[in-house]
Amino acid sequence: MFKHEPEYADLSADLRDRSDFNVAALRSFEYPLNVATLAVEPITGLLAIGTATGTILILGGASVESKLTLPERVKVKFLQFSGSTFQLVCLDERSQLHIFDLSSFGRPKLVASARYDQATSLTLSPSHSHAFIALESGEIRTYDMLCLRKSSYKIPNLWHLYEEKTMAIGMDMPPPTSQLPIETVVHPRDLNLLFVAYSGGIILSDLTQRNTLRAYEFVLPAGAPGGAGYGHPDILTHRRPAVTAIAIHPAGHFFAVGYSDGCIAFWAVDDEDQPLLVRTLDTIDVNLVNVDELEKDHDIPPPEREPIYKLAWSSFSNSSDPRGGETALTILGGLIMANNEATGLNVQWLPAFNPAEPPSPAGTQTSLHPFMRSAMKTSIVPLSDFFYLTPGIPQDFFLTPRNSPHFAGHHDPTAILVLIELANNSRIVEAYQFPPPAFLAASEPEASAQDPQSESLVDELALTLKALTVTDDPRVLRLPTPLSFSTFGIFAAQLLTLDRDSHELFVNSGKAPPADLSALPLKGGAAWSDESKAREIRLAKFQMPRILMTHHHNAAAALQFHDISAQLLITSDSTPIENHFPNPLPGLTIDLRTLLTDAAVVKRTSPSFLAHAIVQSAYLARQSLECAVQFASGELVVYRLKSDPANAPRFTETHDDELVPLEHVLSSDDARFSPYFLLTTGKPVSACAISDIGFLAVAYTDHLIVVDMRGPRVILRRGRDKKNNRISVHLHTSEANSIMSLTWTVTTTEHDPQIRTRLIVGYTSGLTEILTVIRETNSPGWRIDADIKKIETVAHPLVGGTFILDPKKGLPLRATKELLAQSFHPTPPETHCILITAGAKGARSFSDITGPRIGKTDWGNKTGTVQSVQIVEKMGSRALIAITDNHEVLAFSIPQLEYLCTLRLPTDDTSSLTCDETGDWMTAQIIDRASYGTIFDFRRAYTPPNITFTQPTIPSQPQPVSLGPTSLLSSWFRFGQSMTGEQLDILLGGPDRPIPEAKQSSLANFPTNASSAAQIATEAQSSLYARLQSAVGERGQMLGDLEDHFNSLEQGSRSMVTQAKRMAAEQSAKSWFGF
Incomplete structure (x- = not known):
């Protein structure tokens, strides 16, 4: 085209000095691993997370996130909010109590610490300002959280005193661990009463009188199976299983106690002699002897049963009776410990305890009336039960009340947080809807049946299809981003810039609705921008919008998107920050579960894809917002935004063996991405490129497939088609090496001055081919021109290392809708472009793609391995940067590729680093932390905000209620x-x-x-x-x-x-x- 090489302007004029760059980490994100415990503040909506490394993370409303560190990096053992004193109370593994003041501006402040001797439990009440700390010695100590000191009030080892009395009358010697306190529980309706659960039994203590009111000791008689069953070798002896958990009924008249053999005993507060009922999860009356069963041969010992690790008795606002309505008993443990047994926790739905007046008075004032005893027993027989199946072994659970901290934080819960241990010894948190919908379905009135005559066949089929998708299983609730990332793990992250129109469409599609029932309800606190950065915050509106795309090894959330635009931090002096940063876009999460169970997918894909659908790479078209998801097994699925969520899925057919249409695959109503088609060849993918104009190119080592996504249909196959024994486009043996790079563009070349759609294919050897897409002569379709140009560029081209620029302004020339429209008209004269390609050894630039070379650079041996490259822009000037494994950035001019400077990155890992065109970068270090930074830290406002918390208004303490009707x-x-x-x-x-x-x-x-x-x-x-x-x-x-x-x-x-x-x-x- 040119007789002489054209003169190209210097596109890096304002980036030639080292002072034109300023590398900085703008924000760091840490995700809690090895979660040890949780705490919930239900009134304002806060969640505190304690870890095994001595850190505490407090999460709340928009951008409310505060990290606390204990004086010593030891495990957080207990964690609770104190609403009456507006504090966060922590007891660590070394029995040190730490008090954090939540009223401090900026972040909570550690105001006091106190050491105890071998503490076993921590108990707080929202109605007063004292904490009960149980010690291994059996003593109960108190701490005044208002005066920040140890109180003089002490409770001695009450079980030791009880055993001294029983032994004095000839009872057997108790086990040595019987005096170990397990936990203390405040009576839900009488603050003067304290239940102390020792390993040997339960003590009900009167705090004012400083005495023991009752002692509840459970003894299995000889021959009774208990939780161990009839095959237990000690069944013919009296046994005292150790207490492991306790929960009080919301009415306060009876309670449940869990034991080490896996059984649960229900006791009436007024009857310490005999429990109301003793049962396991699957058998009742296990404290009674069945002679026939006892006499049977039990050669094979029964499988071992878990202890009852934790109990929680929940009440609900579903009754006008002051004694309450139906209740839920949540049980952790008690399962059979055998291989292949399901892991999870049980919830039992129990009847309301609302007995009428007894038909006759009791014999004495102190005894429990038989009528009341029978009513209590009736109210602990489950109406139904539900099993929360978990992906690992549950270690603990925490209920999230709707708006009340009373009843041990178990009143009217809307969610349950389950702490789960996985096979790799990591601990994750999952959140589920609570109570299970099946419990409440029976009390809801059935919808009136519609007249079949008034419905069309299509509507009827749509309703039937929707009914088939309805489930009574609890919803899995969306966790805050730090917990979500620690649960799913970030295995890759990609930072993308979008134009404002595409960003608005994309974000509005993914935002959660205002009344989002699928998220854990956290709204506490407020985040305030740093006033010293007010001017920089106002300038944030001029920055490019950004999207963060993360990959996860979880089929339910294989790909997640977050808005990470600087505009999220813009706020006025009078209002707090209104968005999370990054802000999750749950509607855009790609869920693979329905895809992996579709019959067409199962038939056409590999077993490894169905068993382990691991995302290897993902590519988002920046205008069309179509997403190509590449899997490690070689399959590739294209997703696109739903045009009309109301449209029913439809099944389509294709004549190409490599394509599997997926428009019929169901997706949830909240999901905005739906699968479009699947591309499978049975080979691993070596390169992929998706365009904004409807073309997809996928390389399989020496094979290449180009898809026109308007059909979809395959318009090019490179390599042998074994099924039809044909070669669509034959390559010479010397040219048949691996394809490493694919790039779409709409531009000219030296040999073709007309703007056209082109695909640039880079091979390992350094060979680069330019394929041109042209319209069919007699049809509206597209095809690949047979005239393929070839040039030598760089060997081992890097993924994403090919760029085509406008030589005048430096703007990238991608395959966009605007450039495609220009290609239908004659191209103006003097239309040129610059091709820059980067490989493992260096970079080259060329005039008009196929023209002469403009510049070259070699990385050199001392720089380390170049892992990725990017062209960055600042104030109209651009530079090529190369990121190395030495945590350095090499900058080069455009188009001459002259060395400019070397920058040091403030990060320990660059293998996962991704950088966008503005110089902002993100690095995700597997699952524990991520860093967000820039190489142009000029007037940027990303400092963490100041946090304030609102003191909750505690509801009044629940008062005692009668056994019978209030008129009694x-x-x-x-x-x-x-x-x-x-x-x-x-x-x-x-x-x-x-x-x-x-x-x-x-x-x-x-x-x-x-x-x-x-x-x-x-x-x-x-x-x-x-x-x-x-x-x-x-x-x-x-x-x-x-x-x-x-x-x-x-x-x-x-x-x-x-x-x-x-x-x-x-x-x-x-x-x-x-x-």
């Missing part, structure tokens, strides 16, 4: 007003409780801006502390009033006893005389 006088007598939290704090704090120091405000309301938030947090004082200071100042008077109050209660109780006896006599007389 005996119920009034037995259950009165409970002790208040303030009264209990005075009791536990002791007479020497100091006046707490003034504390920073807890920010009850969001401030108008970040500076005022800091000012309020510094100057204002909490009203809670003012009230306590006044109360402590009048302690003597209050204690005197309290004594008078108890004396008054005693006199009133005696009066009520007299009145109750008189009325009982009157009722007996009436029944005796027949009135």
Whole structure:
């Protein structure tokens, strides 16, 4: 075309100095691995995650994320929110208690630590400010979280005292571990009562009287199977299985205790002699002897059963009766420990405990009426049960209440978080809907049947199809991004820039709806931008929108997309940040499960694809937003956005053996990506390229397939077609080497001045072919021109290392819709382009693709291995950068490829680094952390925001409820007003409780801006502390009033006893005389 090489302008004029670059890590993301425990604050919506490495991550609303580190890097053993004092309380593996103040502006502050001797449990109540810490010695200690000190109130080893009394009357010697405290549980409706679960049994303690009210000891009689079964060698002896868990019924009248042999005993609070019922997960009355079963031969011992590790008894807002409605008992453990047994946890749906008035009074005031005992037993027989199947062994679970922290945090839960251990000893968290929908389906009215005559056949089939997809299984809830990434693992990440129109369409397609029921409900706290970066934040609107695409080894979320645009951080002084960063786009998550079970896919794909569908690479077309997903087994699936979600899936056919249409494959209503077609040849993919104009090119070593996706149909096959024994386009033996690079463009070449669609194919040897796509003569289809141009460029071309640029402005010339439209018109004269190709040894630039070479550079041996290349742009100037395994960036000018400078990257791993055209980069180090940075850190505002938390308003403490209807006088007598939290704090704090120091405000309301938030947090004082200071100042008077109050209660109780006896006599007389 040219007789002389054209003159090309320097496109790197403003990037020739080292000062034109500024490498920096803008934001780091750490994902919690080895999760040890969780804590939920349900009122404001916060989640705290404790790890085995001594870090705590607090997650909440938009961009609310705060990382805390313990003074020593030891495992977090227990973690709880204290709503009454607005603190986060942690007990670590070395029995150190740590208190974090949530009212501090910016991030929670560690305000106190205290060491204990071998702590076994931590218990908090939302109604008072004291923590109960159980020690291995059997003693229960208390900590004042308001005064930040150890309280003088102590509970001795109550089980030791109980055993001393029982041994004095001739009972057997207990096991040495019987005095080990397992946990403490506050009575759900009476703060004065504390259940202490020891290994030997349960103690009900009165905190005010400092005595033991009742002791519940479970003894299996000789011959009773218990949880071990009839084949157990010690079945003919009395056994005392160790206590492992406890849960109180929400009404407070009975409770469940789990034991080491896998059985659960239900006890009435008023009856310590015999449990109501003893059962395993599959058998009832295992505390009774079945003589016939006992006499059978049991040569094979029964399989071992898990202990009951944890119990949680949940109530729901589904009844107007003060005693509550139906309940759910969640059980961790108790399963048969055998190979190939399912792993998970059980939930039992239990009837409501709403008995009527007993037909006759009990014999004594202290005994449990037989009628009430029978009612309790009826309410613990499950109506139904459900098994949450988990991918690994569940280690713990945590319920997420709707809006109340009472009842041990188990009231009206909407989700359950399960801590799961996988085969590689890693721990992940999964969230599920709770309770299971099947429990609530029976109480919902059935929808009225529609008139079949009024429905068309299509509508009827659509409704039938939808009904077949409905399931009663709980939804798997979407976790916050840090937990999601630690669960799924990031195995690759790609940073992409989109134009504003495509970005808006893409993000709006993937955003979760405002009332998103598929996400874990977290909304607590607020994130405020750094005011010192206000000007930089305003400039963020001029940056290119960005998308983060991540790959995961999980079929349910094989590919995920996040919006990582700087515009997400734009906010005013008076409003907090309104988006997460990065912001998940759940509607665009690619779920492979329905694809892998489709009959057509199963028939046409390899077994390795069906068993292990691992994403190797993914390619997103930036305008058409079609996504090609390449799998390690060689299959490739093209996804595209749904044009109309209401359209029913349709089945199409194709005449190409390599293509499998997938438009008929179902996808969820929330999913915006749907599978379009699958390309399979049985060979591994060596290169792939998707365009915005409907063409896809896939290379299989020395084979090449080009697909016109409008059909779809194959328009080119390179290599031998064994089935039809033909070669579509034959290659000479010397040219038959691996294809390593494919690039689509619409431009001219030196030999063809007309703009056309072209495919640039790079081979390992350095040979590069230019294929041209032209229209069919007598049809609207497309074909590959037989005139294929060949040039020598670079050997071993890098993936994504081929670029075609406009020589005047440096703009990339991709296969876009605009350039395709220009190709239908005559090309203006003096239309040129620049080809830049980079390989393992160096880079070359060429004029008009097939023209003379413009520049060259070799990486050299001292730079290390170049892993990827990119052309970056700053203020209209562009440069080629090469990223090496020495954590360095080499910069070269365009188009001459002159060396400019070397930059050092602030990251330990560049193997997974991906860089976009603006110089921003992202590196994901497998599953534990990721870094986001740039080589142009000029006026960028990505500093972590300041966090504020809102102190929750704690609902009033639930009060005791009667056994029977509220009109029953005996119920009034037995259950009165409970002790208040303030009264209990005075009791536990002791007479020497100091006046707490003034504390920073807890920010009850969001401030108008970040500076005022800091000012309020510094100057204002909490009203809670003012009230306590006044109360402590009048302690003597209050204690005197309290004594008078108890004396008054005693006199009133005696009066009520007299009145109750008189009325009982009157009722007996009436029944005796027949009135």
